[in-house]
Each structure stands twice: as C-alpha cells, then as structure tokens.
Amino acid sequence: MARVRFAPSPTGHLHVGALRTALFNWLFARHHFGTFVLRIEDTDVARSSEEMSRSILEALRWVGLDWDEGPIYQSQRFEVYRQAARSLVDKGLAYYCFCSPEEIERRRQESQTRGEHWKYDRRCLNLSEEERRSRREQGQPAAIRFLVPEGVTEFEDLVHGPISVENKNLEDFVLLRGDGFPTYHLSVVVDDIDTRITHVIRGDDHISNTPKQILLYRAFGQPVPQFGHLPLILGPDRKKLSKRHGDTSVLNFRDKGYLPLAFFNFMAQLSWSPGPEEKIYTIEEMVREFSLDRISKGSPVFDLNKLEWLNSRLINEMPTAELLSHLRPWLERAGVWTEELMTSRKEWLEKVINLTRSRSRTLADLRAMVVPFLSDSFTYDREAVHKHLLNSELDRWLALLADDFRRLENFSAQEIERVLRERAEREGIKAATLIHALRVLVLGRAVSPGLFEVLELVGREKTLARMEKLEEIRKIEEIKEG
C-alpha cells in the first residue's frame, strides 16, 4: 500500500514548484490506489501563518487535488519531536550541544577566512557528565545534534537512480534547537515514520538532505522509505523559479482566467511525459498513465506559452454548459450577471459564448468579449474609434443603414449582411467601412467575431441605440461608464 505525502510550509502562497510536487504525489497515490497525506510544516513559528495555510488548501482544491489524511500540523506535535530527539541522545546516537549559533557562526567565518571547509567540530560531543550538568544548571540552552556515523550512505532514487554520499561530507546537524523546537530533518523523519510514508517524492533540492534523513531513519530503527526527486522548475533565466520571476502563486493563475484542467496538464507535463503522443489529458488519463520512470531528469523552464495554448484549446473544445459554469463567477464579478441568464436567456447566452470562445485564451478574455452583449457598461477602444469612426460621411451612411435595419422583418445575420452590402454598394463604398464602424459602435473594439452574427445576438434595439451614439463617442473618444 503506497502512502505519500505533500508537506508545504505555510510561509507564503502555494507556488507553482510546490504545486507540481503535490501533483506528482497525488498522481502517484491515485495511480497506485494509495493514500495521499497532507502535512503542514509550520515548525518555523515566526514565518508561518494560518492565513497562508488556508491559501495553500484553497490552491490545492482549485487544481483538484484532494487528500485522504490530514492536514497534519507539525506545530501541534512539538512534544513528539522533543521526545524523539531525546530518545536518540539516550541511545548515544545524538548529543547535547551548548555552542551558541553566534559562536558557531564566528568559528565558521574564521575557518572560511583561512580557506578551510567548515564542519561542526564536535566540541560538545565529549563533554563530561558534570560539565553538561553544570551548564544546564546555569541555564545554558542546549541543542541536540545528530552524531553522524562513519561510512557511506547510498540510496536508489526513483528518478535519478543510484546516489551515494560519503558520511564524512555530512556534519553533525542539529535535530532540536536550543529553544526546544525541532529542525526540518527531525520533524520530517519523525512524521514520515509516524504516518508510515512509503515513498518520499519531493524536489531535487532535497537530494543532499536525503542521506542525513536516511541516517535518521536507521537511528530510529525504522524502515527507510523510497525516495524520488523531481527536477526543479527554472525561470526563464534558468535559475530556480522564485518570486523574482513574477507572480508564481498558483491562485494567481486562477485569477488570470486559466482553467484548472489546463493548469493541471501544463504542470504535470513539466518533466513528465505520458508518451510520444501530444494531447490534452483528462485527470483520469493522467492517473492511469502516471509513472515515476517517465519523469525526465533535466530541469524544465517555466514558459507560459504552452499553458496559454492549452487554455485556449480547452475553452474552445469544452461543452458549452461546462464553460458557462467556469465563466459565471467572472460575469458575476463584472456585475453583468442576472438570473434570466440561467433560464429564459440561457440559450441566447450560450450562443454568445459559442461565438466568442474561439477568440479567447483565458476566462478574462472571454468575459471582456461577452460583456458588451450583456450590458452597456463597456469602454470604447481609443485607437479603434480613431481608425473607424472619424469619417464625416459616416453619419449619413449610418442613418441610412439604421433605416434599412428598422425595415427588416427578421433581424438575422443573413438579412443584416444583405442590406448592409446593398447599402454599401448603393453608396459606392466598401462594405468593410460600414462593418468596421459598426463593430466599434456596438462592441467598443476593433476585434470581434463576424459582425453579422454579433448584431443578431446583440439585437436590433441595442444595435440601433449604440449606432446613435456616434457623435457622443467621437467627442469623448473614450467613454467609461459603470
């Protein structure tokens, strides 16, 4: 029974690198019908916050990742870690260290200026019993350090293959700080043992921590889980992706109008390839195909082009009702949502969406495209107004065209096109002149779906009303209402 975990630290919003780790753990768990445990690593009390914990859970849910156990908060298990550390001291596998962090920092600096490699010198390892007792009685804080044994530590990484490190390159790392709080190595291993984690899947940046942790498992007399280290995601400058590369928070992608499935596909296919076939996968397909040995070892660059493409493909191909459910919150926030849109005008709204979706790469795009169909609260693009509405003859042509429109029995795309082209011919002008002008008048922009379909859906009344605003729009050039 496979048991994996995702263990974010709530010191910030969930970022894309961490999310991908969560994704692979989740896929692994689901593929093997195993258990996905969520753990919040908030041992750094000063930097962790409840708000960030909530934000992380929200981000996971948005992407569609659910967990079977947890969230386990490490901050509620401090006593467990303390006891674990003391048990190691009792067994002679760890020892108290009275050297203060400042003191150690000073010694480290000194040895570095001498050009030597610093490693904790085990000064406190052989303190006498009396010395230890007297220092404690003086109230000197004591950290607990792990006594790294001699030898070589090797493991078979699930994505990298065999990795080995000589223990002499490891220093006696701190397990329990002077203030009694655990360090990462201690809490991670204790919790992974307690939750019976079988596979530790995490970022490459933990490769060098792994030998230390393996040593800890052995010290505790517990079975060592399998490890799999995922290549780190890089920024366009090929450095580890971080805030410096812009907003890398997962929720930011939701707010920019990306669909969870597009994001899921994009993230999952950084480093992982289900096969030679290029397509958009459903979650079920990814779960079925997922395997750690199809993860490549090189670090991928975080490049949004593919995400945009995936998103636009999904927006185009998704069933209308489903797309509508994704779009609805956006329309609500824009203040253009009404209940009839789900009832009497639902069919009409779906036509609008189907007409505009191919031109939208994000939900934000789609909303911008749809709003002028629903409301008069839209802006006029300055450039479009300049380009298409300044011809002084336009007033006369539009008046004639408006009459043509009024006389139509059916205000349908076909009929609209017919009378418009006739009018253009009669006036000796290009149909495009009228088309472009109408587009700007009715939608406020120079880009849209085919105009005749647009007008049919906007309706005769609104079309005529917006045509009459020509002079007004010219004056203001850029109106902002609402």
Added chain:
RNA sequence: GGCGCUAUCGUCUAGAGGCCUAGGACGGGUGGUUCUCAGCCAUCAAACCGGGGUUCGAAUCCCCGUAGCGCUGCCA
C-alpha cells in the same frame, strides 16, 4: 571552495546501441480562407554542450572537460 544533480530545436519533450535523413507539440516565418481578430488548412526554418574511449555501429554506454543548477542554517 566542498559535496551532489543535470545537459536533444527558442520552450516542453520523444528517443532506453542500428527503426534517426533525430519525431511530436508550443512559439516563430510564409501562403490560403476573410469585415477585423482568433480559428482552420497548407508550408518553412529550428537541436543531440565539447573531447576522448567501448562497439561493426552511439543522441543512447563509460571517462574527462565545460556549463548550469541545487545543497553547504539552531529555514523548510
């Protein structure tokens, strides 16, 4: 500096010794459709980090170099 990891088109990747004249996708270029844009169709350019081995044969295995990244905290 030490230790570790990595290295195929601009980007994501396929490739597990002959199937490679290195495949696909995104992005880019060109042409077509057209009222704009998107789309769609057609089409083009674009890569095995370098050097040594091993082998009849290497993108694939080994070594060296180079470069990048990570770790080197009483952060996680």
